[in-house]
Amino acid sequence: MANIKLTVEEMKYMALLQDLTGAVARDCIIDNENNRIIFIVRPGDAGKAIGRRGANINKLRRLLGKEIEVIEHADDLEAMVKNIFAPARVLGIRLAQRNGRKILYVTVDPNDKGRAIGKGGRKVNIARLVLKRYFDIDDIKIR
Template structure:
């Protein structure tokens, strides 16, 4: 796993997240293109982090004026991809290396393909950002 250096802005968001939720974030990715922050946390803390009826997420979104997405981090590629694609049901995950590029092909249930991709490809983009950061995967394809 590559060494991840957090910016002061990412640290600020992580601290604010912890103040609001009581949950420590493992990582924070700022996605300016989609006006959101993505927080990676221990999957067991997901319910506490989100809060009753999404209260904690809404509170944080209002404070920072960005969308907030929370992902349960896993060391294992398969489990991480399943968390990234949730609630879409992942059938298979295949990593293909050609030249120096790694691509992960994620097969989901046909009725879940739209959910997996997300509006304007937001979910695929989120998966790509996280998988690049942690596992040096260059592209993500949902099939």
């Protein structure tokens, strides 16, 4: 797993998440390009971070003025991919090396393909950021 260094800003956001929700954040990725913050939380803490009917996430959104994403952490690649693309059903993954680049092929249930890609490719962009940081994967293809 990658050796991740957090900035002061990221640590502040992680502390805010924990204070507001009680969920423990393991990592925080600030995506200024898409005005979004991605929290990687301890396994089992996603529900606590989101809150009943999304109350905690909505409160954080209003407070920070940014989109908020919550993903449960997993140590192995397949489990992390499933957590990122939830609720889409991931049927399998395959890692390939092409021209010195790591490309991850994710096979999803055909009924969930749109959900896995996300509006405007939102989910895939999140997956690229997270998987690059944790597993040094250069690109993701959804099948």
